[in-house]
Amino acid sequence: MKQDAQQHLQAIARGFSAFKYFEAEAATKRALEAGVPREEITRTLMALFLEALEFYDEGKFSIAHLTAAASIFEVGFELAKAEVAPKGKVIIGTLGSSHYLGKDIIRLLLTADGFEVVDLGEIVLPDDVVEAVEREKPDIVALASMIIACLPLQAMTIGALQAKGLRDSVQVLVGGAVTSERWATEIGADGWAPDAPRAVEEANRLLRQLREGV
Protein backbone atom coordinates (compact mmCIF):
# COMPACT_ATOMS: atom_id res chain seq x y z
CA MET A 1 0.00 0.00 0.00
CA LYS A 2 2.83 2.39 0.91
CA GLN A 3 4.54 1.75 -2.40
CA ASP A 4 1.23 2.19 -4.19
CA ALA A 5 0.64 5.53 -2.44
CA GLN A 6 4.07 6.65 -3.46
CA GLN A 7 3.31 5.85 -7.07
CA HIS A 8 0.10 7.87 -6.93
CA LEU A 9 1.91 10.85 -5.41
CA GLN A 10 4.58 10.60 -8.09
CA ALA A 11 1.90 10.64 -10.78
CA ILE A 12 0.50 13.87 -9.28
CA ALA A 13 3.99 15.34 -9.19
CA ARG A 14 4.65 14.38 -12.79
CA GLY A 15 1.46 16.09 -13.94
CA PHE A 16 2.21 19.15 -11.84
CA SER A 17 5.82 19.52 -12.95
CA ALA A 18 4.93 19.08 -16.61
CA PHE A 19 2.08 21.61 -16.24
CA LYS A 20 -0.45 18.97 -17.28
CA TYR A 21 -3.52 20.33 -15.50
CA PHE A 22 -5.94 17.57 -16.45
CA GLU A 23 -3.40 14.78 -15.80
CA ALA A 24 -2.59 16.17 -12.36
CA GLU A 25 -6.29 16.44 -11.60
CA ALA A 26 -6.94 12.85 -12.75
CA ALA A 27 -3.95 11.57 -10.78
CA THR A 28 -5.29 13.28 -7.65
CA LYS A 29 -8.68 11.66 -8.13
CA ARG A 30 -7.07 8.25 -8.62
CA ALA A 31 -4.96 8.72 -5.51
CA LEU A 32 -8.06 9.53 -3.47
CA GLU A 33 -9.93 6.54 -4.85
CA ALA A 34 -6.95 4.35 -3.96
CA GLY A 35 -7.14 5.56 -0.39
CA VAL A 36 -3.99 7.66 -0.30
CA PRO A 37 -4.35 9.86 2.81
CA ARG A 38 -5.59 13.35 1.99
CA GLU A 39 -2.87 15.01 4.02
CA GLU A 40 -0.19 13.23 1.99
CA ILE A 41 -1.72 14.49 -1.23
CA THR A 42 -2.06 18.06 -0.01
CA ARG A 43 1.49 17.96 1.41
CA THR A 44 2.78 16.85 -1.99
CA LEU A 45 0.85 19.56 -3.78
CA MET A 46 2.03 22.20 -1.33
CA ALA A 47 5.67 21.16 -1.75
CA LEU A 48 5.33 21.38 -5.53
CA PHE A 49 3.69 24.78 -5.37
CA LEU A 50 6.32 26.15 -2.98
CA GLU A 51 8.99 24.85 -5.35
CA ALA A 52 7.29 26.74 -8.20
CA LEU A 53 7.37 29.92 -6.09
CA GLU A 54 11.09 29.36 -5.50
CA PHE A 55 11.67 28.88 -9.21
CA TYR A 56 9.91 32.17 -9.84
CA ASP A 57 12.07 33.93 -7.25
CA GLU A 58 15.17 32.45 -8.90
CA GLY A 59 14.04 33.65 -12.33
CA LYS A 60 13.53 30.13 -13.69
CA PHE A 61 9.78 30.62 -13.97
CA SER A 62 7.83 33.55 -15.41
CA ILE A 63 4.51 34.84 -14.11
CA ALA A 64 2.87 32.58 -16.71
CA HIS A 65 4.43 29.46 -15.11
CA LEU A 66 3.43 30.62 -11.67
CA THR A 67 -0.14 31.19 -12.76
CA ALA A 68 -0.33 27.72 -14.28
CA ALA A 69 1.19 26.15 -11.15
CA ALA A 70 -1.33 27.98 -8.96
CA SER A 71 -4.24 26.64 -11.01
CA ILE A 72 -2.98 23.03 -10.78
CA PHE A 73 -2.39 23.40 -7.06
CA GLU A 74 -5.87 24.79 -6.59
CA VAL A 75 -7.69 22.03 -8.45
CA GLY A 76 -5.74 19.31 -6.63
CA PHE A 77 -6.09 20.92 -3.25
CA GLU A 78 -9.84 21.42 -3.63
CA LEU A 79 -10.20 17.71 -4.34
CA ALA A 80 -7.95 16.49 -1.56
CA LYS A 81 -8.47 18.92 1.29
CA ALA A 82 -9.80 17.43 4.49
CA GLU A 83 -12.94 18.84 6.07
CA VAL A 84 -11.52 20.24 9.28
CA ALA A 85 -12.42 23.26 11.33
CA PRO A 86 -10.46 26.28 10.08
CA LYS A 87 -7.79 27.63 12.41
CA GLY A 88 -8.87 31.21 11.74
CA LYS A 89 -10.65 33.46 9.29
CA VAL A 90 -8.97 35.87 6.89
CA ILE A 91 -10.49 38.34 4.49
CA ILE A 92 -8.22 39.29 1.63
CA GLY A 93 -8.38 41.70 -1.29
CA THR A 94 -6.37 43.80 -3.71
CA LEU A 95 -6.92 47.46 -2.98
CA GLY A 96 -7.71 49.77 -5.86
CA SER A 97 -6.27 47.88 -8.80
CA SER A 98 -7.12 44.76 -10.76
CA HIS A 99 -3.89 42.87 -9.95
CA TYR A 100 -4.74 39.50 -8.57
CA LEU A 101 -1.98 36.94 -9.00
CA GLY A 102 -0.08 37.77 -5.81
CA LYS A 103 -3.27 38.00 -3.81
CA ASP A 104 -4.56 34.73 -5.26
CA ILE A 105 -1.34 32.90 -4.38
CA ILE A 106 -1.59 34.07 -0.78
CA ARG A 107 -5.24 33.02 -0.71
CA LEU A 108 -4.28 29.53 -1.88
CA LEU A 109 -1.44 29.18 0.61
CA LEU A 110 -3.54 30.44 3.51
CA THR A 111 -6.33 28.03 2.60
CA ALA A 112 -3.83 25.18 2.37
CA ASP A 113 -2.50 26.16 5.77
CA GLY A 114 -5.92 25.73 7.34
CA PHE A 115 -7.38 29.23 7.27
CA GLU A 116 -10.85 30.01 6.03
CA VAL A 117 -10.29 32.74 3.45
CA VAL A 118 -12.91 35.15 2.16
CA ASP A 119 -11.64 36.68 -1.06
CA LEU A 120 -13.03 40.16 -1.67
CA GLY A 121 -11.45 40.18 -5.11
CA GLU A 122 -9.80 43.13 -6.77
CA ILE A 123 -10.36 46.89 -7.01
CA VAL A 124 -11.42 46.72 -3.38
CA LEU A 125 -12.00 50.02 -1.58
CA PRO A 126 -11.78 50.80 2.17
CA ASP A 127 -15.57 50.79 2.60
CA ASP A 128 -15.74 47.31 1.03
CA VAL A 129 -13.30 46.06 3.66
CA VAL A 130 -15.23 47.67 6.52
CA GLU A 131 -18.44 46.10 5.25
CA ALA A 132 -16.76 42.69 4.96
CA VAL A 133 -15.31 42.92 8.48
CA GLU A 134 -18.78 43.70 9.86
CA ARG A 135 -20.29 40.83 7.90
CA GLU A 136 -17.60 38.13 8.16
CA LYS A 137 -16.05 38.94 11.54
CA PRO A 138 -12.58 37.76 10.50
CA ASP A 139 -9.49 37.38 12.65
CA ILE A 140 -7.22 38.90 10.04
CA VAL A 141 -7.63 41.43 7.25
CA ALA A 142 -5.01 40.97 4.52
CA LEU A 143 -4.64 43.97 2.21
CA ALA A 144 -2.58 43.86 -0.97
CA SER A 145 -1.45 46.97 -2.84
CA MET A 146 0.22 46.22 -6.11
CA ILE A 147 0.74 49.69 -7.54
CA ILE A 148 1.99 52.81 -5.87
CA ALA A 149 -1.12 54.79 -6.73
CA CYS A 150 -3.15 52.43 -4.55
CA LEU A 151 -0.77 52.40 -1.59
CA PRO A 152 -2.64 55.13 0.33
CA LEU A 153 -5.71 52.88 0.32
CA GLN A 154 -4.03 50.65 2.93
CA ALA A 155 -3.74 53.55 5.34
CA MET A 156 -7.26 54.69 4.49
CA THR A 157 -8.62 51.20 5.19
CA ILE A 158 -7.01 51.09 8.62
CA GLY A 159 -8.45 54.56 9.28
CA ALA A 160 -11.90 53.42 8.16
CA LEU A 161 -11.75 50.37 10.47
CA GLN A 162 -10.71 52.67 13.30
CA ALA A 163 -13.55 55.08 12.60
CA LYS A 164 -16.08 52.25 12.72
CA GLY A 165 -14.67 50.90 15.98
CA LEU A 166 -13.56 47.67 14.29
CA ARG A 167 -9.81 48.12 14.38
CA ASP A 168 -9.21 46.31 17.65
CA SER A 169 -11.23 43.28 16.61
CA VAL A 170 -8.92 42.33 13.74
CA GLN A 171 -5.26 42.04 12.92
CA VAL A 172 -4.28 43.90 9.78
CA LEU A 173 -1.67 42.34 7.52
CA VAL A 174 -0.40 44.40 4.58
CA GLY A 175 1.74 43.44 1.62
CA GLY A 176 2.21 43.79 -2.09
CA ALA A 177 4.87 44.81 -4.54
CA VAL A 178 5.08 48.44 -3.46
CA THR A 179 4.94 48.01 0.33
CA SER A 180 7.70 47.84 2.93
CA GLU A 181 8.03 47.05 6.62
CA ARG A 182 8.55 50.73 7.31
CA TRP A 183 5.38 51.61 5.46
CA ALA A 184 3.45 48.97 7.41
CA THR A 185 4.71 50.40 10.69
CA GLU A 186 3.94 53.96 9.65
CA ILE A 187 0.32 53.22 8.84
CA GLY A 188 -0.23 51.17 11.99
CA ALA A 189 -0.60 47.73 10.42
CA ASP A 190 -0.04 44.72 12.68
CA GLY A 191 2.03 42.79 10.18
CA TRP A 192 3.76 42.96 6.83
CA ALA A 193 4.94 40.29 4.45
CA PRO A 194 7.24 40.68 1.46
CA ASP A 195 6.11 37.50 -0.27
CA ALA A 196 3.47 34.79 -0.22
CA PRO A 197 5.15 32.19 2.04
CA ARG A 198 5.97 34.86 4.59
CA ALA A 199 2.40 36.14 4.44
CA VAL A 200 1.34 32.71 5.72
CA GLU A 201 3.94 32.83 8.53
CA GLU A 202 2.82 36.33 9.42
CA ALA A 203 -0.85 35.35 9.41
CA ASN A 204 -0.07 32.55 11.87
CA ARG A 205 1.86 34.94 14.09
CA LEU A 206 -0.98 37.46 14.03
CA LEU A 207 -3.49 34.74 14.84
CA ARG A 208 -1.43 33.64 17.86
CA GLN A 209 -1.16 37.28 18.91
CA LEU A 210 -4.91 37.69 18.67
CA ARG A 211 -5.74 34.46 20.50
CA GLU A 212 -2.99 34.33 23.08
CA GLY A 213 -1.90 37.92 23.25
CA VAL A 214 1.69 37.01 22.31
Add this chain to the structure above:
Amino acid sequence: MAEMTGAERYLCCLHGERPDKVPLMHWSVDLSLALAGVSMREFAFDPEKIALGHIRYVQKYKTDVCIVNTDLWWALEPYGVEVYITDRLIYPKKTLADRTRPDPKIYEDLEYRDPFAGKRAEVLRKAAEIVSDEIGDKVAFKQGGYGPLSNLALLMGVKETLRDLILFPEAVFGAIERVMMDWTVDYIAGSLEPWKDRLTNICWGFASLDKDLAPPEFKEEIGRLELEALERVRERVGRDVPVTTHLCGPRPDLDFIAEKFGDALDEFQFWWPGSDYPLEDAVTKFGDRYAIAAGIDHTRTLLLGSPAEVDAMVKSAMDIAKDRCSFALSSGCELGIGTPEGNLTALAEARDKYGTY
Protein backbone atom coordinates in the same frame (compact mmCIF):
# COMPACT_ATOMS: atom_id res chain seq x y z
CA MET B 1 16.02 78.18 -33.81
CA ALA B 2 12.38 79.02 -34.45
CA GLU B 3 9.92 77.36 -32.13
CA MET B 4 8.72 74.09 -33.58
CA THR B 5 5.26 72.60 -33.29
CA GLY B 6 4.95 69.45 -31.22
CA ALA B 7 4.54 67.39 -34.36
CA GLU B 8 7.72 68.81 -35.90
CA ARG B 9 9.59 68.30 -32.66
CA TYR B 10 8.61 64.66 -32.28
CA LEU B 11 9.21 63.87 -35.95
CA CYS B 12 12.68 65.43 -35.77
CA CYS B 13 13.39 63.18 -32.82
CA LEU B 14 12.15 60.06 -34.64
CA HIS B 15 14.23 60.90 -37.70
CA GLY B 16 17.41 61.35 -35.67
CA GLU B 17 17.50 65.11 -36.25
CA ARG B 18 17.86 67.75 -33.58
CA PRO B 19 14.63 69.59 -32.67
CA ASP B 20 14.42 72.94 -30.85
CA LYS B 21 13.60 71.13 -27.62
CA VAL B 22 13.36 67.58 -26.36
CA PRO B 23 9.77 66.48 -27.08
CA LEU B 24 7.49 65.99 -24.09
CA MET B 25 5.15 62.99 -24.07
CA HIS B 26 2.69 61.82 -21.45
CA TRP B 27 -0.99 61.09 -21.37
CA SER B 28 -3.82 60.31 -19.00
CA VAL B 29 -7.38 59.26 -19.64
CA ASP B 30 -8.26 60.33 -16.10
CA LEU B 31 -6.93 63.88 -16.49
CA SER B 32 -8.45 64.18 -19.98
CA LEU B 33 -11.73 63.10 -18.45
CA ALA B 34 -11.40 65.75 -15.73
CA LEU B 35 -10.64 68.40 -18.35
CA ALA B 36 -13.75 67.40 -20.29
CA GLY B 37 -15.75 68.03 -17.13
CA VAL B 38 -17.96 64.94 -17.32
CA SER B 39 -18.09 61.52 -15.72
CA MET B 40 -16.63 58.46 -17.44
CA ARG B 41 -20.17 57.19 -18.03
CA GLU B 42 -20.71 60.13 -20.37
CA PHE B 43 -17.14 60.48 -21.66
CA ALA B 44 -16.90 56.89 -22.92
CA PHE B 45 -19.86 57.34 -25.25
CA ASP B 46 -19.37 60.93 -26.42
CA PRO B 47 -16.72 61.54 -29.10
CA GLU B 48 -16.95 65.30 -28.67
CA LYS B 49 -16.15 65.01 -24.96
CA ILE B 50 -13.30 62.56 -25.52
CA ALA B 51 -11.83 64.91 -28.11
CA LEU B 52 -12.33 67.97 -25.91
CA GLY B 53 -10.58 66.34 -22.93
CA HIS B 54 -7.60 65.22 -24.98
CA ILE B 55 -7.24 68.59 -26.75
CA ARG B 56 -7.37 70.47 -23.44
CA TYR B 57 -4.80 68.05 -22.00
CA VAL B 58 -2.29 68.79 -24.75
CA GLN B 59 -2.86 72.51 -24.43
CA LYS B 60 -2.73 72.62 -20.66
CA TYR B 61 0.25 70.35 -20.04
CA LYS B 62 2.18 71.37 -23.18
CA THR B 63 2.76 67.87 -24.49
CA ASP B 64 4.01 67.39 -28.04
CA VAL B 65 2.36 64.02 -28.54
CA CYS B 66 -1.28 63.09 -28.10
CA ILE B 67 -2.69 59.63 -27.42
CA VAL B 68 -6.45 59.37 -27.75
CA ASN B 69 -8.09 56.54 -25.85
CA THR B 70 -10.50 55.63 -23.09
CA ASP B 71 -9.51 52.05 -22.21
CA LEU B 72 -8.18 48.76 -23.63
CA TRP B 73 -11.40 46.82 -24.15
CA TRP B 74 -13.56 48.82 -26.56
CA ALA B 75 -12.51 46.81 -29.63
CA LEU B 76 -13.44 43.57 -27.86
CA GLU B 77 -17.10 44.49 -27.45
CA PRO B 78 -18.09 42.31 -30.45
CA TYR B 79 -16.77 39.30 -28.50
CA GLY B 80 -19.06 40.02 -25.60
CA VAL B 81 -16.32 41.38 -23.36
CA GLU B 82 -18.06 43.54 -20.78
CA VAL B 83 -16.65 46.40 -18.75
CA TYR B 84 -17.63 48.26 -15.62
CA ILE B 85 -17.85 51.98 -16.26
CA THR B 86 -17.70 53.97 -13.05
CA ASP B 87 -17.47 57.74 -12.62
CA ARG B 88 -13.74 57.65 -13.34
CA LEU B 89 -12.71 54.20 -14.49
CA ILE B 90 -13.32 51.55 -17.10
CA TYR B 91 -12.21 48.04 -16.20
CA PRO B 92 -13.14 44.55 -17.35
CA LYS B 93 -16.17 42.76 -15.91
CA LYS B 94 -16.32 39.70 -18.11
CA THR B 95 -13.64 38.23 -20.34
CA LEU B 96 -13.92 34.88 -22.12
CA ALA B 97 -11.75 32.42 -20.20
CA ASP B 98 -12.82 30.94 -16.87
CA ARG B 99 -10.92 32.24 -13.88
CA THR B 100 -10.60 28.93 -12.12
CA ARG B 101 -10.98 26.12 -14.63
CA PRO B 102 -8.85 26.22 -17.80
CA ASP B 103 -10.38 25.00 -21.04
CA PRO B 104 -8.49 24.74 -24.36
CA LYS B 105 -11.79 24.62 -26.24
CA ILE B 106 -12.32 28.36 -25.75
CA TYR B 107 -9.25 28.97 -27.87
CA GLU B 108 -10.11 26.28 -30.38
CA ASP B 109 -13.60 27.71 -30.87
CA LEU B 110 -12.51 31.33 -31.15
CA GLU B 111 -13.81 33.08 -34.26
CA TYR B 112 -12.97 36.39 -35.86
CA ARG B 113 -15.10 39.40 -34.91
CA ASP B 114 -14.67 42.82 -36.46
CA PRO B 115 -12.93 45.07 -33.87
CA PHE B 116 -14.85 48.08 -35.16
CA ALA B 117 -18.32 46.55 -35.04
CA GLY B 118 -19.02 47.77 -31.48
CA LYS B 119 -20.60 51.03 -30.42
CA ARG B 120 -17.59 52.29 -28.47
CA ALA B 121 -15.20 51.63 -31.38
CA GLU B 122 -17.26 54.03 -33.47
CA VAL B 123 -17.12 56.60 -30.67
CA LEU B 124 -13.32 56.34 -30.41
CA ARG B 125 -12.91 56.59 -34.16
CA LYS B 126 -15.00 59.74 -34.30
CA ALA B 127 -13.12 61.25 -31.33
CA ALA B 128 -9.80 60.59 -33.08
CA GLU B 129 -11.04 62.32 -36.22
CA ILE B 130 -12.09 65.39 -34.25
CA VAL B 131 -8.75 65.60 -32.44
CA SER B 132 -6.86 65.13 -35.70
CA ASP B 133 -8.83 67.89 -37.40
CA GLU B 134 -8.54 70.28 -34.46
CA ILE B 135 -4.90 69.96 -33.42
CA GLY B 136 -3.33 67.71 -36.01
CA ASP B 137 -1.18 70.53 -37.32
CA LYS B 138 0.24 71.18 -33.85
CA VAL B 139 0.96 67.84 -32.20
CA ALA B 140 2.01 64.36 -33.20
CA PHE B 141 -0.20 61.39 -32.48
CA LYS B 142 1.02 58.15 -31.07
CA GLN B 143 -1.60 55.57 -31.90
CA GLY B 144 -1.40 51.86 -32.50
CA GLY B 145 -1.89 48.90 -30.25
CA TYR B 146 -0.57 45.72 -28.74
CA GLY B 147 0.49 42.58 -30.57
CA PRO B 148 -1.64 39.45 -31.06
CA LEU B 149 -0.80 37.65 -27.80
CA SER B 150 -1.59 40.73 -25.72
CA ASN B 151 -4.86 41.21 -27.56
CA LEU B 152 -5.77 37.59 -26.93
CA ALA B 153 -4.95 38.16 -23.25
CA LEU B 154 -7.25 41.19 -23.09
CA LEU B 155 -9.98 39.10 -24.68
CA MET B 156 -9.57 35.99 -22.54
CA GLY B 157 -8.27 37.62 -19.35
CA VAL B 158 -4.59 38.36 -18.79
CA LYS B 159 -3.97 35.88 -16.00
CA GLU B 160 -6.01 33.21 -17.72
CA THR B 161 -4.09 33.56 -20.97
CA LEU B 162 -0.74 33.45 -19.19
CA ARG B 163 -1.87 30.30 -17.40
CA ASP B 164 -3.19 28.69 -20.57
CA LEU B 165 -0.06 29.56 -22.51
CA ILE B 166 1.76 27.16 -20.20
CA LEU B 167 -1.01 24.55 -19.87
CA PHE B 168 -1.91 24.22 -23.55
CA PRO B 169 0.36 26.35 -25.72
CA GLU B 170 -0.85 24.72 -28.94
CA ALA B 171 -4.40 25.96 -28.35
CA VAL B 172 -3.24 29.47 -27.46
CA PHE B 173 -0.84 29.86 -30.36
CA GLY B 174 -3.42 28.23 -32.64
CA ALA B 175 -5.95 30.91 -31.71
CA ILE B 176 -3.39 33.60 -32.43
CA GLU B 177 -2.47 32.18 -35.84
CA ARG B 178 -6.05 31.48 -36.81
CA VAL B 179 -7.84 34.56 -35.44
CA MET B 180 -5.91 37.12 -33.43
CA MET B 181 -3.25 37.80 -36.05
CA ASP B 182 -5.87 39.06 -38.51
CA TRP B 183 -7.78 40.74 -35.71
CA THR B 184 -4.66 42.60 -34.55
CA VAL B 185 -3.81 43.78 -38.05
CA ASP B 186 -7.37 45.00 -38.62
CA TYR B 187 -7.54 46.60 -35.19
CA ILE B 188 -4.27 48.52 -35.43
CA ALA B 189 -4.62 49.49 -39.08
CA GLY B 190 -8.18 50.61 -38.39
CA SER B 191 -7.07 52.62 -35.35
CA LEU B 192 -4.62 54.49 -37.55
CA GLU B 193 -7.17 55.42 -40.22
CA PRO B 194 -8.61 58.55 -38.54
CA TRP B 195 -5.20 60.24 -38.73
CA LYS B 196 -5.12 60.00 -42.53
CA ASP B 197 -2.21 62.08 -43.87
CA ARG B 198 -1.37 63.23 -40.35
CA LEU B 199 -0.23 59.76 -39.40
CA THR B 200 3.32 60.21 -38.16
CA ASN B 201 4.11 56.82 -36.68
CA ILE B 202 2.77 53.37 -35.87
CA CYS B 203 3.03 52.63 -32.15
CA TRP B 204 3.64 49.01 -31.19
CA GLY B 205 2.92 47.97 -27.62
CA PHE B 206 5.22 45.23 -26.38
CA ALA B 207 3.40 44.11 -23.23
CA SER B 208 4.04 40.46 -24.02
CA LEU B 209 7.83 40.82 -24.11
CA ASP B 210 8.40 41.86 -20.53
CA LYS B 211 10.87 39.48 -18.84
CA ASP B 212 8.46 38.76 -15.99
CA LEU B 213 5.58 37.86 -18.26
CA ALA B 214 7.00 36.06 -21.29
CA PRO B 215 7.88 32.42 -20.70
CA PRO B 216 11.46 32.11 -22.04
CA GLU B 217 10.60 28.95 -24.01
CA PHE B 218 8.01 30.89 -26.01
CA LYS B 219 9.81 34.20 -26.40
CA GLU B 220 11.03 33.48 -29.93
CA GLU B 221 7.59 32.45 -31.08
CA ILE B 222 5.93 35.46 -29.46
CA GLY B 223 8.52 37.71 -31.11
CA ARG B 224 7.94 36.07 -34.48
CA LEU B 225 4.19 36.64 -34.25
CA GLU B 226 4.64 40.25 -33.13
CA LEU B 227 6.96 40.95 -36.03
CA GLU B 228 4.65 39.31 -38.55
CA ALA B 229 1.73 41.39 -37.28
CA LEU B 230 3.78 44.58 -37.41
CA GLU B 231 4.92 43.89 -40.97
CA ARG B 232 1.35 43.27 -42.04
CA VAL B 233 0.19 46.52 -40.43
CA ARG B 234 2.95 48.43 -42.20
CA GLU B 235 1.89 46.86 -45.46
CA ARG B 236 -1.71 47.89 -44.87
CA VAL B 237 -0.72 51.45 -43.97
CA GLY B 238 1.21 51.58 -47.22
CA ARG B 239 3.51 54.40 -46.21
CA ASP B 240 6.94 54.35 -44.71
CA VAL B 241 6.21 55.94 -41.33
CA PRO B 242 8.41 55.39 -38.28
CA VAL B 243 7.50 52.61 -35.85
CA THR B 244 7.43 53.73 -32.24
CA THR B 245 7.02 51.47 -29.22
CA HIS B 246 5.41 51.28 -25.82
CA LEU B 247 7.08 49.13 -23.17
CA CYS B 248 5.40 49.81 -19.87
CA GLY B 249 6.45 46.70 -17.93
CA PRO B 250 8.83 46.67 -14.99
CA ARG B 251 11.34 44.41 -16.78
CA PRO B 252 11.30 45.37 -20.48
CA ASP B 253 13.31 43.00 -22.65
CA LEU B 254 14.90 45.72 -24.78
CA ASP B 255 17.84 43.54 -25.86
CA PHE B 256 15.65 40.78 -27.23
CA ILE B 257 13.32 43.23 -28.95
CA ALA B 258 16.22 45.10 -30.57
CA GLU B 259 17.74 41.83 -31.74
CA LYS B 260 14.46 40.48 -33.08
CA PHE B 261 13.02 43.63 -34.64
CA GLY B 262 16.20 45.43 -35.69
CA ASP B 263 15.50 48.16 -38.20
CA ALA B 264 11.76 47.57 -38.12
CA LEU B 265 11.67 49.94 -35.13
CA ASP B 266 12.60 53.60 -34.80
CA GLU B 267 12.04 54.34 -31.13
CA PHE B 268 12.09 52.73 -27.69
CA GLN B 269 9.65 54.24 -25.24
CA PHE B 270 10.09 52.57 -21.87
CA TRP B 271 9.66 53.13 -18.16
CA TRP B 272 12.67 54.75 -16.54
CA PRO B 273 13.10 55.59 -13.75
CA GLY B 274 10.95 52.70 -12.56
CA SER B 275 11.78 49.63 -14.61
CA ASP B 276 14.94 47.57 -14.20
CA TYR B 277 16.44 48.76 -17.50
CA PRO B 278 18.75 51.75 -16.86
CA LEU B 279 18.43 54.69 -19.23
CA GLU B 280 22.21 54.84 -19.37
CA ASP B 281 22.34 51.29 -20.77
CA ALA B 282 19.56 51.95 -23.28
CA VAL B 283 21.30 55.09 -24.56
CA THR B 284 24.67 53.31 -24.79
CA LYS B 285 23.32 50.21 -26.53
CA PHE B 286 20.57 51.61 -28.72
CA GLY B 287 21.04 55.39 -28.88
CA ASP B 288 22.69 55.21 -32.30
CA ARG B 289 19.80 53.17 -33.76
CA TYR B 290 16.64 54.30 -32.08
CA ALA B 291 15.16 57.42 -30.56
CA ILE B 292 14.81 56.86 -26.82
CA ALA B 293 11.73 58.07 -24.94
CA ALA B 294 11.90 57.85 -21.14
CA GLY B 295 12.78 59.93 -18.10
CA ILE B 296 9.46 60.31 -16.26
CA ASP B 297 8.57 57.95 -13.45
CA HIS B 298 4.80 58.25 -13.55
CA THR B 299 4.35 55.94 -10.54
CA ARG B 300 6.57 57.56 -7.95
CA THR B 301 8.15 60.96 -8.58
CA LEU B 302 5.42 62.40 -10.77
CA LEU B 303 2.61 60.98 -8.67
CA LEU B 304 3.97 61.29 -5.15
CA GLY B 305 6.98 63.62 -5.37
CA SER B 306 7.27 67.39 -5.13
CA PRO B 307 7.79 69.81 -8.04
CA ALA B 308 11.45 70.07 -6.96
CA GLU B 309 11.79 66.29 -7.23
CA VAL B 310 10.17 66.37 -10.65
CA ASP B 311 12.70 69.00 -11.72
CA ALA B 312 15.57 66.82 -10.46
CA MET B 313 14.16 63.75 -12.23
CA VAL B 314 14.02 65.59 -15.54
CA LYS B 315 17.54 67.00 -15.10
CA SER B 316 18.88 63.54 -14.38
CA ALA B 317 17.33 62.10 -17.56
CA MET B 318 18.52 65.00 -19.69
CA ASP B 319 22.05 64.66 -18.29
CA ILE B 320 22.11 61.04 -19.38
CA ALA B 321 20.40 61.20 -22.74
CA LYS B 322 19.83 64.64 -24.23
CA ASP B 323 23.10 65.02 -26.10
CA ARG B 324 23.81 61.35 -26.75
CA CYS B 325 20.77 60.23 -28.70
CA SER B 326 17.48 61.42 -30.13
CA PHE B 327 15.68 61.78 -26.86
CA ALA B 328 12.05 62.40 -25.90
CA LEU B 329 11.01 63.02 -22.32
CA SER B 330 8.29 60.46 -21.73
CA SER B 331 6.37 58.73 -19.01
CA GLY B 332 6.59 54.95 -18.90
CA CYS B 333 2.85 54.60 -19.25
CA GLU B 334 -0.39 56.44 -18.66
CA LEU B 335 -0.21 58.75 -15.65
CA GLY B 336 -1.73 57.60 -12.37
CA ILE B 337 -5.04 58.88 -11.11
CA GLY B 338 -4.45 61.86 -8.85
CA THR B 339 -1.16 63.00 -10.42
CA PRO B 340 -0.79 66.53 -8.97
CA GLU B 341 -1.22 69.39 -11.40
CA GLY B 342 1.76 71.21 -9.84
CA ASN B 343 4.00 68.32 -10.86
CA LEU B 344 2.77 68.45 -14.44
CA THR B 345 3.49 72.16 -14.58
CA ALA B 346 6.94 71.50 -13.11
CA LEU B 347 7.47 68.82 -15.74
CA ALA B 348 6.80 71.20 -18.64
CA GLU B 349 9.00 73.87 -17.05
CA ALA B 350 11.84 71.41 -16.45
CA ARG B 351 11.64 70.22 -20.06
CA ASP B 352 12.08 73.82 -21.24
CA LYS B 353 14.82 74.46 -18.67
CA TYR B 354 16.98 71.39 -19.33
CA GLY B 355 15.72 70.20 -22.69
CA THR B 356 16.19 73.20 -24.98
CA TYR B 357 18.94 72.76 -27.57
